[in-house]
Amino acid sequence: MEHIRAINDLVVRFANVNGTGSASANNMFAKAIFRMGIPVSPKNIFPSNIQGLPTWYEVRISEKGYLGRREGVDLMVCVNPQSMARDVESVKPGGYFVYDNTKKLHSEFIREDIHYIGIPMTAITMKHYSDPRQRQLFKNVIYVGALSALLDIEMDVLKGLIEGQFQRKQKLIAPNFKALELGESYVKEHFQYPLDIRLERRDNVGDQILIDGNTAVALGAVYGGATVAAWYPITPSTSIVGAFEKYANRLRKDPETGKSRYAIVQAEDELAAMGMVIGATWNGARAFTTTSGPGVSLMSEFLGLAYFAEIPAVLVNVQRGGPSTGMPTRTQQPDLISSAYASHGDTRHVLLFPSTPKECFDFTAQAFDLADRLQTPIILMSDLDLGMNDHVSPPFEWDDGRQYDLGKVLSAEDLENIEQFGRYLDVDGDGIPYRTIPGTHPTKGSFFTRGTSKDEYARYTENGAAYVRNVDRLLKKWETAKKHVPAPELYQQENSNDYGLIFFGTTTYAALEAMEVLGEKGIKLDALRLRAFPFNETVREFIADHKQVFVVEQNRDAQLRSILINELDLYPRQLIPILNYDGQPITADTIEQLILSHYPQEKKHDDIHQTQVPAS
Amino acid sequence: MEHIRAINDLVVRFANVNGTGSASANNMFAKAIFRMGIPVSPKNIFPSNIQGLPTWYEVRISEKGYLGRREGVDLMVCVNPQSMARDVESVKPGGYFVYDNTKKLHSEFIREDIHYIGIPMTAITMKHYSDPRQRQLFKNVIYVGALSALLDIEMDVLKGLIEGQFQRKQKLIAPNFKALELGESYVKEHFQYPLDIRLERRDNVGDQILIDGNTAVALGAVYGGATVAAWYPITPSTSIVGAFEKYANRLRKDPETGKSRYAIVQAEDELAAMGMVIGATWNGARAFTTTSGPGVSLMSEFLGLAYFAEIPAVLVNVQRGGPSTGMPTRTQQPDLISSAYASHGDTRHVLLFPSTPKECFDFTAQAFDLADRLQTPIILMSDLDLGMNDHVSPPFEWDDGRQYDLGKVLSAEDLENIEQFGRYLDVDGDGIPYRTIPGTHPTKGSFFTRGTSKDEYARYTENGAAYVRNVDRLLKKWETAKKHVPAPELYQQENSNDYGLIFFGTTTYAALEAMEVLGEKGIKLDALRLRAFPFNETVREFIADHKQVFVVEQNRDAQLRSILINELDLYPRQLIPILNYDGQPITADTIEQLILSHYPQEKKHDDIHQTQVPAS
Amino acid sequence: MTYIKPRFRHPELPKNKIGFAKADYEGAISTLCGGCGHDSISAAIVQACYELSIEPHKLAKLSGIGCSSKTPTYFLSNSHGFNAVHGRMPSIATGANMANRDLIYLGVSGDGDSASIGMGQFVHAIRRNVNMVYIVMNNGCYGLTKGQNSATADIGSLSKGGAVNHYPAIDLVGLALELGATFVGRSFSGDKTQLVPLIKAAMSHPGFALLDVVSPCVTFNNKPESTKSYDYVRAHLEATATIDFVPEKEEITVNYPKGKSAHVELHDGSIIHLHKLAPNWNPTDRYSAVNRLLEAKMKGEVLTGLLYIDPNSQDMHELENTIDQPLNTLREKELCPGSEALEKINASFR
């Protein structure tokens, strides 16, 4: 039988039942490898359910730092009989299948081309623990212990993690250690170890951190000065405000009174959440809300109000599989059009596309500056993969001299010195007017905010010319926005190929890997990573510089490609969609295959709409 | 001074105060001309207010049948002191200004280049009526009487209209006649009549009718078999359900019991209205709702559900000026993108673009067939101009042999003969699955409707491959839709020019006039009128056949142009936006000027986004 | 995972009046947490439909989104079901009812689904007296999104994430009475003797019948006074900050006579004080119902039973004078006025 041999380059998958407490054990596994200096990329694949259904945890370990998803499992840990058939199948030939052999494995699960490692997890827990809940929980720790021997994970690192976790519950440390050791020693007694696929300490993560995007967003909001968070729970965005609360509670209490320097409102729905944000920002606070696709649809009337009345707002859209309720626990990037053009009438919104936790942190903090500067909603486009999975990320940084950019807000003193305040006057020629915060001045600067058409002095008007002046100024403001939003990242000093690659957000991980792999095959691509909408000149030039540009995204309708064509007046056939939308993060392999099918000339199909995505 | 001389080619404008009862008198004026066989096109220009603010009624009279708006008033009837300055100004040199000279006209309102005709309307009413409310109302009839002499409107026709209107209130006829005669005789005693601009009976309207689009939609719903109407009031859509109720009440009562063969629910908001429609159509009835932009934003979550769960729905969007509350009493076509791609995730919706009341009637009736056939929302895109103003229209027709197309619905018998019913199986290869209506069969055909991902048998699934099969089938259905929606109309036997013109909905009136005018100047254009989205091959070919195509629309962002580029993979620079978005219906003059500025070569600006619209 | 009923069974099961066995009213296997109150309510629905001899296909089951809203999958497989979007089931049910007045409409919702995002639609479905049964599986929290407090949570409740609820609970029963609901009842998920007859009564009521059913969430309900449960596990979860462990729990059942109180212990060790309306309670007096409810509230009791029924209830169709025949059965002949009428209409616009 084939033997896979690999050091620090493998995919380990855990098959569990949700609600059985496997998450913390699995996290410990990934974190330990990370602490051994080896880049890891864990992914939760979980059902929309609380208890009793299959759930998977997949860890890609890659010394080279390839952190996108990869098909093909090298080692499967299966403790869920429900999913066993599928799980056996997903192991690569020559791979390993670790299972609970307290009961004998049914013959239908036996494949000739993979290795089986039976560990009597249930039997061990039955013997060593009496409380059924402890049995359940420690089963998970036992398999981690077993893996430490099988894969050569440093036991000290694992124990260090446990000590860290149970710092304030010391009495839980010993039983956890014991469980680890039970697993380890079972392996050592019964198998040759380590396996041919295994780990070795490296120094490949540097000072990086392992963190999920939602926590990063929450920290960005704390650092960016958000004081009001209004939200309604929805997967996969829910954990953001939880984390915001946790850190604000720790870092934002008034030291004297113990009172909060923030307010969190769990709204009655997404419409109300967005309304609260608008009310708070209108009143001069920094406020944000978090949601996913369905929430954006519900917020769409309010987004139009904020656009037209020019009220700052920060919205975090952690995208999930759509349309409608869709695939609530799967990842996609399917809300680009609905977010960019949310609401009726001529509207358009600024989008930010973070691709790492570091950018989640940075862009969230920046979003508040942008919202105040541009007086318009800023939508941070995260997704389930980025938001809910841990990612290796550069550490977060903050310049203590940094000042919040509150934009064009007039103080009482300013008002004294102004002849006539016009809320919607384009004083500076950049399309951005000045605003005042309620309560500023006893007799000057008050105005009426409304979603109806108005003149430069915020007075209601049905006059067509005044309306046109106002909406044309909004276009000018849109031009100004291009200068303020994060610029795209280029991956070459100079463009030097006919073919270009555009990606953004979580397509980045797989796209960079695909580029390297293709490069090794002699296919060189220039690349650009989008970080915001509206697009600036660099994007236009990058596309103009290439015969064909591949646009990688995770939705069916090639929405980013549409927006690029629309906004930059591009020739559509120049942009080739590279799509994956089955709810799993896109893989380098998918990108590579799709690019190859179009390279060097558009071979088979002329109609690029017919591009087929291989089932992945 | 200049004298305008014109027969059956003029613009008359009335300046009134809203709430003073001028509407019925003004309508009578337009209708009388229509009955004289002369095409007319009246437009209400009204404020978002109930009483006391300026309102205008503008009637374009055009023997040639040019029924778009035209700038420049030939005769102004001003009975509103508030707006007098503006009103005096809007008269063309050589035109006429009819006013109430009970009080002397202030000198600031005197222009040298127009003719003043003072009629002491208030004095006359004071003398002849005692009840203040009657005085108010009859003032309006008096000026119509005056106009009958000034413009040569046949008195018999006016009287006939009054008799018709007050058929069941006979005692109101005589006082109305008297008011007409008071106005007429004052003119005859004091002025030379008729004027040099005047009317002459023609036979240019044939069997056409004069009707507003909203009433036409309502009749389309009655004829199309709608039984459930759920709605929430919003200008300019409100009158549709009112008219539906009126006609249903007249034509849809059970003759024996007097009970209703329809149900109308005034919902608590737009979300609920759309939910009710979805519930009713899911249950096998034909249902519709009506709204305007803000309502579409609010319905967007539900539109995604209907798209993804494949539930028929008919939504009438009578567009108004956006964004947000915008210009609620002004017209635009600004909801194309928000309607076509409403909701998060990969969604797209069928749009129909009627341009006459006849098409409002036809397309509404057809919308129910399309919704049932395609099992998806059908959005009828009307606008304030089409919906709330009267238009000359071919009469409505109905083939009594016509059957409703209920689409692929399985009966109890069908279910008996089917091995296994799969709600989302693509049995026919057209992407359209079969459905069953609740209550059909005791043990077969039941299924679960949901907004989450599902397999062919409507079972919830998180399986990526099943998800992809399902959403790819929806794309196939989208292809099928192209064959079913109304085809575009071409205005030439064969394309024979380098330049093409695309228009739709209410841009049609002005576009056709502009074409003729340009044609007279030697500039010939081929033309295509869109009647639906998705676009079919004819549209693609039309564009491919032309070097440049002008796309006429009434919004800032050239939304139709964007959708065309997106969906047909067109080279953007081939499509030149011709835009007007000040809230007034676009004029032939605007179109002509903008086309000229781009013809024969794209002269000044390379960047078509910078196209400037002359204030109109 | 709870099995409402094992799938294998004896062929000679008892049948109801119309020849259906109870199994014919069951649904797919539940995927809710073991011991979840919602499953008990599903079982009561199955029992009630069986006893009432409802033809399964003459019932339509509708819900929103939430653990509670998943339950329609777990009962009545032969009925059409509609899982709407979050909080919007009432409008779907209203439209469905307009289209076909002949079916029985069974709406299932959660306290998040009804009292937060769905509040507007809930209120207006009551106001219209839409002929339907509306069951709220009320657990005081958002189960499916992992335990946030809902608007029916008691003051002081702790969510799993640790957030304290400072706001008064919305009492859906009190609200419905205030809004003029024509059928208002409350029960407890584990009290089959009370719940089954209440569901049957609700299904027989010609109008909107609200059943607010207290239904403990075994996973996320977390009263502050609760001390005894979770012990080791809770310590573990607090330390690791993951909330992915759900110990298996038993269904909570209770059985107590009318007019009496029962103190039921929930899974987290907290106690709920149920009080059943007396057997001689007159449910046709709205005034007394409001007062009795206020009284119980002041005593900290959860009053259960059929609080109010309007014997003269007229549903939306009656109020709107809709034709008896379901609207969805009408065709061209009944609906289309024809070309002659159209010609007259044309004439009126000339």
Next chain:
Amino acid sequence: MTYIKPRFRHPELPKNKIGFAKADYEGAISTLCGGCGHDSISAAIVQACYELSIEPHKLAKLSGIGCSSKTPTYFLSNSHGFNAVHGRMPSIATGANMANRDLIYLGVSGDGDSASIGMGQFVHAIRRNVNMVYIVMNNGCYGLTKGQNSATADIGSLSKGGAVNHYPAIDLVGLALELGATFVGRSFSGDKTQLVPLIKAAMSHPGFALLDVVSPCVTFNNKPESTKSYDYVRAHLEATATIDFVPEKEEITVNYPKGKSAHVELHDGSIIHLHKLAPNWNPTDRYSAVNRLLEAKMKGEVLTGLLYIDPNSQDMHELENTIDQPLNTLREKELCPGSEALEKINASFR
């Protein structure tokens, strides 16, 4: 068009404690119909703010969409105003209040805006006890969209279009009491002696203060029993099917003592039975308030006055323990934990 106040005035107008004349509390000229009740309420707001010596810029006025929601333009020109979208003012006000607890928030809404599209937000603003005055200018119809019945319309009301309302009116006062509102009052637009003190009390209340103000729509209110008004005009409108005629009407005023009833004739000739709470009414007892309201309802009376006030009301900020200083005044120093803390956080993720 109504002029709340002629624009020319004597220079030596009386001033209030902080040196403002009443004129300083006025707004733009109203564009509502002559005689509209809403204008009377605007005038009462001006009076109340003047008497309370409120600094105009320390008050923010918010509204939704409707004739009623237009009124903030017609009072307090020196205050910031926010005309939100339809039905969504409560959420805007909640957010604004979170941002700055130092301003007075005056929300104005209509019965359509609050009881239909805005029901969810209305309920939850009450539940959170957001510190604001919430005035519903309640005319039982949708004025701005031309007279459809609203959810507070009496059963049997006719809309201008002729539609009959078959559904029970939602009583916002009853609803607020049920939901635990901490300040609940009702009045009539034309009763300044009652309305002005009620507004003042509401502004002084630290929590959500609901004022349901009956405010006749002179143009579209159309009770079926009404016979005497509109005569010729109505016949005319019926015949022409256009509803564009609004005869000028006078403001309806009423003045009657506490504990007494007044029968007020509206513009359409119909009668409304007002009853003012007795002078010795104890407004701190929620139980009595609910009962007194039920009683009045059964008699067909519209009970006016301050029904209930919770003297221990704690607003959202108190419940959430927010810092006293308005959040919108905090800057980097108070908000940003700095790089050192961030380095510790980084370390916790290694």
